[in-house]
Amino acid sequence: MHNFLANNHDELVDRCIDKVAKRPERNATEGQLRNGIPMFLGQLTRTLEAEQDNGSQAGVAISGASGGDGTALSEMGVSAAAHGSTLLTLGYTVDQVVHDYGDLCQAITDLAVERDAPFSVDEFRTLNRCLDNAIADAVTAFTAQRDVSIAEQNSADQIEELGFLMHELRNSLSVAIMAVTALEVGGLTVGGATGNVLKRGHAAMAILIENSLAEVRSKGNSSDASELFSLADFVGEAAESARLDANTRGCPFQVSPVESDLAIAGNRGLLLAALANLLHNAFKFTLPHSLVTLEAYAKGQEVLIEVRDHCGGLPTGNAEKMFTPFTQRGEDKTGLGLGLTIARQSVMSEGGSLTVMNTPNVGCTFIITLPRRKWNNV
Structure with a gap:
């Protein structure tokens, strides 16, 4: 043979x-x-x-x-x-x-x-x-x-999931801490606007913990939390928390008026957390005392929510890399490099997209795009 x-x-x-x-x-x-x-x-x-x-x-x-x-x-x-x-x-x-x-x-x-x-x-x-x-x-x-x-x-998946949870919990805790500080320094009452921010921070942490426990119990089978809500109210709620961050960092913050008949649909908590991540990133990386803006408007059959900073722009080819888990930019390494990844996944899960437009030597504009809906409660 x-x-x-x-x-x-x-x-x-x-x-x-x-x-x-x-x-x-x-x-x-x-x-x-x-x-x-x-x-x-x-x-x-x-x-x-x-x-x-x-x-x-x-x-x-x-x-x-x-x-x-x-x-x-x-x-x-x-x-x-x-x-x-x-x-x-x-x-x-x-x-x-x-x-x-x-x-x-x-x-x-x-x-x-x-x-x-x-x-x-x-x-x-x-x-x-x-x-x-x-x-x-x-x-x-x-x-x-x-x-x-x-x-x-x-x-690797478990580490990433745990990182996501810790990142979101830390963000909510940070908002609550800033609200408490503002209440103490300003001698404000818990029943006011700043008190409401504190309550929302606590509520967000409770939801994150409860959802995580539910995921463990049900192996990932979660209920649909989609709802229709006013774009103006949504932007206003995000802006309230963001102003605390802006004041802490000494950054001017400008929010443009939103048309009252515009609406979006989805998991409000997820989308609010995504927008909060973008705003936190903007305040974190914008140059000292430079302007951060928040604008929401309709374009055809879509709604665009834009967060613009003055970070000085990104090196060529670095824009998409920012959405990779555990990727950090700039000198500030206090985070986990998960904020943009979480924000994009949250927006995509609601049928939208999150992109970034880099303006060299000026800054970045992060754009959330979602289907346009009509708000009838006006």
């Missing part, structure tokens, strides 16, 4: 490649296809030759004993394990790992029948042993690497 395999090496490889090409979703390049199975074919040929010349034990050093070796991989096992890991990185499934070796076995059998090449029982046993060991080692490496990848991804 080893002479048959050596003499028909290229023909067998081509047949395997042809079989692979006919399977759906198997998009390996020809170079990749010529590494895994062809290497196994060469090792199989050397195993058969070694066993013919020096006895059955001579081939074990190359291909491993029957049933595999629990202490160390054979030469064939090492190559098969590498092949299995490679298939995982290419996005294949465990059944495709098995099919790769099955294709070669089928190709050998078919060609042997066509060429009328007789093989001994011992040679077939060696072929089956090599296939068994190679498949086992390839699948083991494939599944082990896949498990590691899944565990790493789950860990």
Whole structure:
């Protein structure tokens, strides 16, 4: 058999490649296809030759004993394990790992029948042993690497989710602290506008905690909190909290009037948190004592909410990078780099978009775009 395999090496490889090409979703390049199975074919040929010349034990050093070796991989096992890991990185499934070796076995059998090449029982046993060991080692490496990848991804997802929760809780706590400070310094009553900001900060924290507990209990099944509300009221509510941040940082803050008949729809809490994140970012990065503006208006069938700062602009190509989790800009590293990521995800979940327009040497304009609705309670 080893002479048959050596003499028909290229023909067998081509047949395997042809079989692979006919399977759906198997998009390996020809170079990749010529590494895994062809290497196994060469090792199989050397195993058969070694066993013919020096006895059955001579081939074990190359291909491993029957049933595999629990202490160390054979030469064939090492190559098969590498092949299995490679298939995982290419996005294949465990059944495709098995099919790769099955294709070669089928190709050998078919060609042997066509060429009328007789093989001994011992040679077939060696072929089956090599296939068994190679498949086992390839699948083991494939599944082990896949498990590691899944565990790493789950860990990354959990870290990101926890970061999102902590970021939003900190924002709400920050608003509440600023409101308390304003009440103390100004000698204001809790029943006034600043007191309402304090109450909303506490309410936001309570909602975040309750939603997180509900998500744990229900595995992510949450109720639809969508509602229709006035754009003017929404902007006014965001501006109330933002003024505390503006006063703390000494930044002038300008809010343009909003048409009273405009409305938007969605989860008000999510959208309010998204806008609050944009405003907080603007006050954080705008140059000292420079203007931050908030404007909301209709454009066709859409409503645009714009937050403009005077941060001096961004380096070329950095605009979209700001929406990547844990990415921070500027010298201030007190945050987690999650605010813009959370804001974009919140807006997108409500059917809108969040983009940024960079004006070099001037500043940034963050734009929330949502479907336009009509407010009838005017």
